[in-house]
Each structure stands twice: as C-alpha cells, then as structure tokens.
Amino acid sequence: MSESEKTLIDLALAEDIGTGDVTSRYFIPGDRTARAFVTVRTPGVLSGVEVAARVFATVDRSLQIEVMVEDGSRVAGGAMVLKVEGPARPLLTAERTALNFLQNLSGIATLTARYVEETRGTGCRILDTRKTLPGYRHLAKRAVAHGGGANHRMGLYDRAMVKDNHLVAEGGLDALREAIRHLKHDHPGVEVELEADSPAQVREFLTLDGVDHLLLDNMTPAGLRECVEIRGSARKPMLEASGGVTLDRVAEIAATGVDFISVGALTHSAPALDIGLDFHPV
Numbered sequence: 001m002s003e004s005e006k007t008l009i010d011l012a013l014a015e016d017i018g019t020g021d022v023t024s025r026y027f028i029p030g031d032r033t034a035r036a037f038v039t040v041r042t043p044g045v046l047s048g049v050e051v052a053a054r055v056f057a058t059v060d061r062s063l064q065i066e067v068m069v070e071d072g073s074r075v076a077g078g079a080m081v082l083k084v085e086g087p088a089r090p091l092l093t094a095e096r097t098a099l100n101f102l103q104n105l106s107g108i109a110t111l112t113a114r115y116v117e118e119t120r121g122t123g124c125r126i127l128d129t130r131k132t133l134p135g136y137r138h139l140a141k142r143a144v145a146h147g148g149g150a151n152h153r154m155g156l157y158d159r160a161m162v163k164d165n166h167l168v169a170e171g172g173l174d175a176l177r178e179a180i181r182h183l184k185h186d187h188p189g190v191e192v193e194l195e196a197d198s199p200a201q202v203r204e205f206l207t208l209d210g211v212d213h214l215l216l217d218n219m220t221p222a223g224l225r226e227c228v229e230i231r232g233s234a235r236k237p238m239l240e241a242s243g244g245v246t247l248d249r250v251a252e253i254a255a256t257g258v259d260f261i262s263v264g265a266l267t268h269s270a271p272a273l274d275i276g277l278d279f280h281p282v
Helices: 003-017 022-027 049-059 088-118 137-146 164-170 173-186 199-205 221-231 247-254
Strands: 033-040 064-067 080-087 125-127 159-162 191-196 213-217 238-242 260-262 275-280
Touching: 003 049, 003 088, 003 137, 022 088, 033 088, 049 064, 049 080, 049 088, 080 088, 088 125, 088 137, 088 247, 088 275, 173 191, 191 199, 199 213, 199 221, 213 221, 221 238, 221 247, 247 260
Parallel strands: 125 260, 159 191, 191 213, 213 238, 238 260
Antiparallel strands: 033 080, 033 275, 064 080
C-alpha cells in the first residue's frame, strides 16, 4: 500500500473519529471482545478489501484480521470477505470507515465488470477517466482494473490529451505538428491523444506524425464506423470512443471497431455495493 493511500485512510479516520468515538467509549465495556465478518449482501466484484483491512489495523493493531476473499473476486450475496476479531471498541470505531472504502470501490469494480461483459468478444477495452474524487484516484482506478477495465492516463503528466478547448487556443495543424514534435523530443515516453468531433477532423489528424490516440467525442455509431474505415488496417493511432456511453449503448459502440471506450460513470456514478459487518458470538 502506497504512502498516499495510508494518508487517505488516516484522513478518513480522523474525519470520522475526531476527538473520540463517544458511543463505543460509553456504551461498550472496555474489556468486551468481539468477532465480526464483513459480508457482501448482493453479488458483485470486490475491490478495497486490503484497504478495509488496513483501516481496522490502523485503529487498533491488536485486532486480528483475516482476508477471506481477495480483491478482484466475483462474489455471491452472503460471501464473507473479512474476519475481524479482538477488542469490540476499536472494531466498532473502524467499521464505517472500512465499509465506506469497500462499498465504494467494490461498486466501481462491479459496474466496470458490467460494461466489460457487454463488450465481450469485440476486442474493445473499457477505460476509466480522471473523473474521480480528489485524493481517491489510485484506489478508484485500481477498482476499475479489478473489474476488468483498463486505466486511462493517471493525470495530466503521463499523457498529453489535446481536447477541443486546447485546439481552439492552439492555432491549426501546423501549430499542433510543432507542439507534438517538441513534446516527443522533451518527453519521448509520453503519448499524445487528440480529440476529434467528426470524421473530417480525423482525416486531418491522420496527417500528423506522433499521434498515438484519437478521442472520438460524442459521435454516432455510423460516425465511429467511418472513422475506423478512414484509419484503415493500421492499428495506430488507437481510436477511443467517448461521450454519452451507457450500459444499453456500449455494445453497439464496441461493435463499430473502436479500440477503447472511456466511461466517466465508472468512477463518478457507480452505486455502492451493499456490504455490511455482522457480529458473531465469540
């Protein structure tokens, strides 16, 4: 686990505990021990199990934690994924923060898996975006990977993505060509992606050297197929469809022959997976 993820856990616990868990302090005897299982209520794909385990360990190192099902696993309702045993007070203190991470991240993984299933057999990959909660990106993108999706760029530093607002300010193909040349010279490992909103614009961009990806923004399936035909048999630049992608449309989009489909909803609108903490007699 990275230092940034440990910091995020610390921040989440500090936000929840504040000056102390008054409920556990006054209503749970200090010598009470407990055994609890983190249990999935509805089927889904897990992500955040290790994070949840870390939350319990951070609150109290004396808690005995057993990971029963690994991240990335498909589970049925009723599956027990974590066993936690030890002092009851810290176990209860950690419960909500641990579940917050696990429910949200598993929700992302589960929704991703549904998109991946809809595109199975097409050769098209499902991508996430940068539409993530601040500080949460690495966890959210890992959840996408657990669901079978692929990660787009992590941030502004690892891929140049020239979108419509950049193009307005750029000044035409010659300026684009020169900017790409400079970028590739200074950062040879950084890929370049250009946003196109029409097949005609795709034709223009194919005259440029150094373009690794084309983002086909809000195009119809017919427009996407035309862009695939324009590119021809070459596998570069890679073609990414984006905009207005939903579960009931994603199969049709994938069938056009594009290489990737990016879906912002994976990380900004995934419903939490129903997961709870059940106590069992010690």
